[in-house]
Amino acid sequence: MAETPTKLAVQSTSAPQPREPERWAPFDMLRREVDRLFDDFLPSRRRTAPYSPMSWPTAAEWPLSPVVDVVEENGGFRITAELPGIDPKDIEVKVSDGLLTIRGEKTQEEKEEDADYYMCERRYGSFQRSFGLPDSVDADKTEASYANGVLTLTLPKSSKAKASQKTIEVKAA
Structure with missing residues (x-):
């Protein structure tokens, strides 16, 4: 049996680009760890946005x-x-x-x-x-x-x- 040729549009793509290696971000890791410590220390704290004054406990919570x-x-x-x-x-x-x-x-x-x-x-x-x-x-x-x-x-x-x-x-x- 002979195969019937099909007319499909073929797009040529270049070879996949290698992903850029993840950057080492020590300050991001430090910030996440400090946030985790505050969450453990003050579980009632609700973080609204990074460095937001609303993220700190009120005087009544201390x-x-x-x-x-x-x-x-x-x-x-x-x-x-x-x-x-x-x-x-x-x-x-x-x-x-x-x-x-x-x-x-x-x-x-x-x-x-x-x-x-x-x-x-x-x-x-x-x-x-x-x-x-x-x-x-x-x-x-x-x-x-x-x-x-x-x-x-x-x-x-x-x-x-x-x-x-x-x-x-x-x-x-």
């Missing part, structure tokens, strides 16, 4: 917790907590069963009146931080002072703990 420094000094410990804008009467410090607790509440109210409008904004927030105290602290002699938005707690060591301290000489080998 826990209110003061920044605290703890330093061991010769005679004991010093704890400083940043509490800006909080009235000293709204701060409570307690020592109970070897646990130091700093608790407080911030309330702020702003009112503005004009002939055409009335505006009133209120903000409330409370916090609590607790620290386990070592046995060497004399809790009865703990002192607290508050100035310029910084709470400073002084926790002296007991005389027994001070007497039992010993410096050990380091010898070169």
